Amino acid sequence: MLWGCFAAGGTGALHKIDCIMRKGNYPPERQIVVGICSMMKKSKSKPMTQILERLCRFEYITVVIFPEDVILNEPVDKWPLCDCLVSFHSKGFPLDKAVSYANLRNPLLINDLNTQYHIQDRREVYRILQQEGIDLPRYAVLNRDPDKPDECNLVEGEDHVEVNGEVFPKPFVEKPVCAEDHNVYIYYPTSAGGGSQRLFRKIGSRSSVYSPESNVRKTGSYIYEEFMPTDGTDVKVYTVGPDYAHAEARKSPALDGKVERDSEGKEIRYPVMLTAMEKLVARKVCLAFKQTVCGFDLLRANGHSYVCDVNGFSFVKNSMKYYDDCAKILGNIVMRELAPQFHIPWSIPTEAEDIPIVPTTSGTMMELRCVIAIIRHGDRTPKQKMKMEVRNPMFFELFDKYGGYKTGKLKLKKPKQLQEVLDIARQLLLELGDGREDCEIEEKKSKLEQLKTVLEMYGHFSGINRKVQITYLPHGQPKTSSEEEGRNQISLDIPANKHWSLVRAGYQFLLT
Numbered sequence: 001m002l003w004g005c006f007a008a009g010g011t012g013a014l015h016k017i018d019c020i021m022r023k024g025n026y027p028p029e030r031q032i033v034v035g036i037c038s039m040m041k042k043s044k045s046k047p048m049t050q051i052l053e054r055l056c057r058f059e060y061i062t063v064v065i066f067p068e069d070v071i072l073n074e075p076v077d078k079w080p081l082c083d084c085l086v087s088f089h090s091k092g093f094p095l096d097k098a099v100s101y102a103n104l105r106n107p108l109l110i111n112d113l114n115t116q117y118h119i120q121d122r123r124e125v126y127r128i129l130q131q132e133g134i135d136l137p138r139y140a141v142l143n144r145d146p147d148k149p150d151e152c153n154l155v156e157g158e159d160h161v162e163v164n165g166e167v168f169p170k171p172f173v174e175k176p177v178c179a180e181d182h183n184v185y186i187y188y189p190t191s192a193g194g195g196s197q198r199l200f201r202k203i204g205s206r207s208s209v210y211s212p213e214s215n216v217r218k219t220g221s222y223i224y225e226e227f228m229p230t231d232g233t234d235v236k237v238y239t240v241g242p243d244y245a246h247a248e249a250r251k252s253p254a255l256d257g258k259v260e261r262d263s264e265g266k267e268i269r270y271p272v273m274l275t276a277m278e279k280l281v282a283r284k285v286c287l288a289f290k291q292t293v294c295g296f297d298l299l300r301a302n303g304h305s306y307v308c309d310v311n312g313f314s315f316v317k318n319s320m321k322y323y324d325d326c327a328k329i330l331g332n333i334v335m336r337e338l339a340p341q342f343h344i345p346w347s348i349p350t351e352a353e354d355i356p357i358v359p360t361t362s363g364t365m366m367e368l369r370c371v372i373a374i375i376r377h378g379d380r381t382p383k384q385k386m387k388m389e390v391r392n393p394m395f396f397e398l399f400d401k402y403g404g405y406k407t408g409k410l411k412l413k414k415p416k417q418l419q420e421v422l423d424i425a426r427q428l429l430l431e432l433g434d435g436r437e438d439c440e441i442e443e444k445k446s447k448l449e450q451l452k453t454v455l456e457m458y459g460h461f462s463g464i465n466r467k468v469q470i471t472y473l474p475h476g477q478p479k480t481s482s483e484e485e486g487r488n489q490i491s492l493d494i495p496a497n498k499h500w501s502l503v504r505a506g507y508q509f510l511l512t
Contacts, residue, residue: 030060030342030343030344031060031061031062032060032061032062032083032084032334032335032338032339032342032344033062033063033064033080033081033082033083033084034055034061034062034063034064034082034083034084034085034086034334035063035064035065035066035080035081035082035084035085035086035087035107036048036052036063036064036065036066036086036087037066037071037079037085037086037087037098037101038066038071038086038087038088038090038093038313039068039071039090039091039092039093040067040068041090042088042090043065043066043068045315046317046318047315047316047317047323048315050320050323051315051323051326051327051330052065052327053327054323054324054326054327054328054331055327055330055331057327058331058334058335060335060339060342060344060346061331061334061335064080064082066079066080071093071094071097071098072094076097076100076101076104077104079101081105082105082107083107083108083338083342084107084108084109084110084334084337084338085101085102085105085107085108085109085110086110086111086293086330087102087109087111087113088111088116088293088312088313089116089119089120089312089313091180095113095116095117098113099113099114108334108337108338110292110293110330110333111290111291111292111293111294111312111313112289112290112291115289115290115291116291116312118289119179119289119291119310119311119312120178120179120180121177121178121179122175122176122177122178122179122223122309123141123143123177123223125179125309125310126139126141126223128288128289129285129288129307129310131288132284132285132288133284134281134284134285134288134307135281135304135305135306135307136306136307136308137173137225137226137227137228137299137306137308138166138168138225138226139223139224139225139226140163140164140166140168140223140224140225141163141164141177141221141222141223141224142154142163142164142221142222142223142224143177143221144219144220144221145221151164153165154216156215156216158190158214159189159190159191160172161216161224163224166224168224168225168226169189170187170188170189171186171187171188171189171192171227172186172187172224172225172226172227173185173186173224173225173226173227174186174187174216174217174222174223174224175222175223175224175225176220176221176222176223177220177221177222177223179309179311182199182200182201183198183199183200184198184199184200185197185198185199185216185217186199186227186254187214187216188214190214194212194214195210195211195212195213195214196210196211196213196214197209197210197211197254197257198210198211199253199254199257202259202267204259205258205259205261206257206258206259207253207257207258207259208253208254208257209257210257225308228299228301228302228306228308229301229302230252230299230300230301231300232251232252232255233249233250233251233252233270233300234249234250234251234252234253234297234298234299235247235248235249235272235297235298235299235300235305236248236249236250236269236295236296236297236298237274237278237282237285237295237296237297237298238293238294238295238314238315238316238322239282239283239285239286239291239292239293239294239295239296240292240293240325240326240329240330241286241292241329241333242282242283242286242287243283244325244329245274245278245279245282245283246316246319246322246325247271247272247273247274247278247298248269248270248271248272248316249269249270249271249272250267250268250269250270251268266317266318275305277305278298278305281298281305281307282296285307285310289310289312291312291313292330292333293313293314293315293326293330294310294311294312294313294314295310295311295312295313295314295315296309296310296311297309297310297311321369386450386451386454388447388451392424392428394424394427394428395424395470398420398421398424398470399470399472402417404470404472405472408471408472409469409470409471409472410469410470410471411467411468411469411470412467412468412469412470413467413468414461415460415461417468418455418461418466418467418468419461421451421455421468422452422455422456425448425451425452425455426452428448429445429448429449429452432445432448454466
């Protein structure tokens with residue numbers, strides 16, 4: 001088996017790079033060549049590198065990266081040959097040449113090239129979205145084209161604009177029709193102080209600034225659209241085919257323009273669960289623009305989701321799970337489409353879910369992907385107990401009255417039962433106060449007072465805030481150096497703030 005990953009150089013000569021690994025001595029099978037045709041900044045980016053490394057693990061796939069010098073300076077008939085082409089537009093990329101190459105070699109296209117012309121024009125993006133029945137903000141197009149004067153009718157008021165008869169009260173959004181122009185303005189009403197928030201591509205730690213200018217731009221063509229009141233976040237969605245979508249939320253640049261970054265300087269993003277409707281929208285966007293790998297923006301407002309931008313070829317950053325999924329899906333697409341024509345014995349695995357295995361320094365191990373927890377609310381007082389040992393016959397009479405000897409345990413919760421325990425404590429304290437003291441009782445007078453205090457809490461008995469549990473111990477507690485062997489006792493368990501022990505002559509209770 002051969003794992004191949006190549007970069008093309010010169011006029012098409014292939015040079016091996018680090019991911020060649022030959023297993024066995026037999027000749028390699030026919031390889032499907034996947035060509036990566038994009039600007040070098042994109043081809044060598046971390047997400048692309050991570051995904052290509054995983055794509056190379058497919059037994060019959062070899063990757064060829066087109067050098068930027070070849071793309072820019074060589075005619076397309078000198079470009080490397082490939083069976084499948086991953087190509088996408090970015091600043092400086094000759095999309096016309098890529099289209100010519102695709103027409104010449106007719107490779108399998110992961111992302112359609114002709115549709116990428118439409119993605120560069122926000123008017124076309126909105127037209128396709130509307131045509132496909134995908135929800136987007138209410139908008140109007142202002143074309144400042146001398147050949148189409150009827151499409152340039154703008155009336156500006158203090159707190160609104162009227163574009164070709166469509167009125168947009170402030171706040172509204174003004175977007176250049178060119179998708180490469182990221183200077184988007186949001187205009188505020190006078191009731192909110194007026195002025196505008198000017199958005200731009202991130203520069204350092206900023207993505208927008210406030211301006212006191214309240215008038216719209218007077219040159220250039222723009223899309224004017226209704227401002228959508230979100231919760232201060234934008235949702236970025238990334239598709240890999242029509243059946244897979246990864247979503248993240250970030251702080252909206254329309255807030256204060258300050259970019260939130262982590263300790264490594266990366267913009268902070270938060271995982272987002274898409275609703276069933278949003279997943280359907282992701283599928284529609286992927287198919288409508290014929291972009292297998294496609295990023296677009298969602299605005300969640302008023303209980304609904306609206307697509308406000310389609311960016312085309314985009315990868316998620318810093319997500320190993322996404323890299324795994326993306327490479328697997330792309331590899332399966334390539335093999336499904338091309339393996340039959342090259343007579344490669346291959347079929348898509350039918351398992352529902354791969355075992356999540358990740359490499360480590362000591363081999364491979366399973367990856368923890370989520371933790372599911374059932375958490376109970378903590379809105380209650382922590383359980384508190386007082387424990388005491390008693391021997392007074394009145395406690396034994398109470399124990400016998402409610403059938404405690406049948407099981408050796410008794411639980412008293414009813415107000416009447418708790419009142420009886422309180423009455424016993426009060427009576428014993430009263431006897432102590434009258435001078436009829438027993439040395440055993442006198443020794444535990446403070447414990448009886450604490451028992452009385454616990455039972456008198458709140459002024460009444462209700463609910464389950466207190467209970468008495470009585471346990472009969474016929475042989476007493478395990479003896480210590482100061483205890484007699486074999487004495488009888490009963491234990492009581494009462495919620496309280498501290499723990500106590502009370503002992504009376506004869507038998508013993510343990511109150512807890």
